[in-house]
Amino acid sequence: MPETPLGAFLRARRARLAPAEAGLPPAGRRRTPGLRREEVAARAGISADYYARLEQGRQRVPTGPVLDGIAEALQLAGAERAYLHRLAARHRAPAGAPPEPPAVSATTLALLDTLDAAPAFVTGPTFELLAWNRPAGLLMAWPERRPPHERNLLWQVFCCPYGDRSQGNLAATGSIGADLVASLRAHHADRPGDRGLTRLVRRMSSDSPAFAALWDRHRAGPPGPGRLHIRHPALDTDVLEYTVLALPEEGRYVFACLAPPGSRARHAFAAAHDTAPAHAAQARAAPA
Structure with a gap:
């Protein structure tokens, strides 16, 4: 299945968040850096299968509260929390051609x-x-x-x-x-x-x-x-x-x-x- 921008963003942010930064105890050697999917899901209050489908582009756009829970789980700052919501919103409305920019005043x-x-x-x-x-x-x-x-x-x-x-x-x-x-x-x-x-x-x-x-x-x-x-x-x-x-x-x-x-x-x-x-x-x- 082709990678979606939302899934790519979630994977990148999950990989950059160390377990210690998320307040998780050491769990031995990990095969990949960052948090596991089930750890993000648990912190966000959603099922691991639901979160996995989001990363894989197989899940419909989540609601605002779900996105907020994921943002909290991934410790997203204000600008990146807004970016997460914008990535989700782009699936709800078709993109038109960019408007002609006005001249510099x-x-x-x-x-x-x-x-x-x-x-x-x-x-x-x-x-x-x-x-x-x-x-x-x-x-x-x-x-x-x-x-x-x-x-x-x-x-x-x-x-x-x-x-x-x-x-x-x-x-x-x-x-x-x-x-x-x-x-x-x-x-x-x-x-x-x-x-x-x-x-x-x-x-x-x-x-x-x-x-x-x-x-x-x-x-x-x-x-x-x-x-x-x-x-x-x-x-x-x-x-x-x-x-x-x-x-x-x-x-x-x-x-x-x-x-x-x-x-x-x-x-x-x-x-x-x-x-x-x-x-x-x-x-x-x-x-x-």
């Missing part, structure tokens, strides 16, 4: 331009680069000059030579790569019929073993602030702190990076802004 473009020494850019739900200021253009090797598949923050982090040489970007937790993949995974639950999204995941998994490993962890949640590790020939710093602001449009974020005060990087970003301060560049979202 003039207010948001003006905000990017006010950050004269800070790379700032807007991403869409699959982290396509929608708009950026001149410092961000310098940081990302001028996205407007690059092929469509490279105008994506995922490509910048996992495949660009400036980003993918540092394991700091690719750690399983607490890294920009882990956050981006978790956010993409959450978006994937809402768009099961989005072929462009499926192609993006397939291509990124093929091009980057690190992306594929993070995708298989089945984490879900929004991106947050952190540190971007870079190897850039025009800059003198290896780490940029960044923050993330959610925009009113669903799935859109502003990323703003900050170079250390007085660094050559800060001066390089300010110089890039001064070359064309009139408005931020904007790109149409390209197909994956």
Whole structure:
């Protein structure tokens, strides 16, 4: 029977939860890591056979209370608990074609331009680069000059030579790569019929073993602030702190990076802004 997204998520989370973390006594050597199915079922208050059918894709969508019980059993945090419910809900309603995204607002473009020494850019739900200021253009090797598949923050982090040489970007937790993949995974639950999204995941998994490993962890949640590790020939710093602001449009974020005060990087970003301060560049979202 083909693997279902719900079943894959349940198996991945079960494998990552150690018995000791679940308050279970040692039970000798286990053939596989994590909890056994019957242990999750017992903690969730359902039968082991019912839970096994869920993982195998042979059980109809469970009710909300059952999902909450499973979330408790697997110790899912708020974002991943919501993701579990969204995975279940996707079976209840057919997915339509994704709507045409609106243009980046003039207010948001003006905000990017006010950050004269800070790379700032807007991403869409699959982290396509929608708009950026001149410092961000310098940081990302001028996205407007690059092929469509490279105008994506995922490509910048996992495949660009400036980003993918540092394991700091690719750690399983607490890294920009882990956050981006978790956010993409959450978006994937809402768009099961989005072929462009499926192609993006397939291509990124093929091009980057690190992306594929993070995708298989089945984490879900929004991106947050952190540190971007870079190897850039025009800059003198290896780490940029960044923050993330959610925009009113669903799935859109502003990323703003900050170079250390007085660094050559800060001066390089300010110089890039001064070359064309009139408005931020904007790109149409390209197909994956």
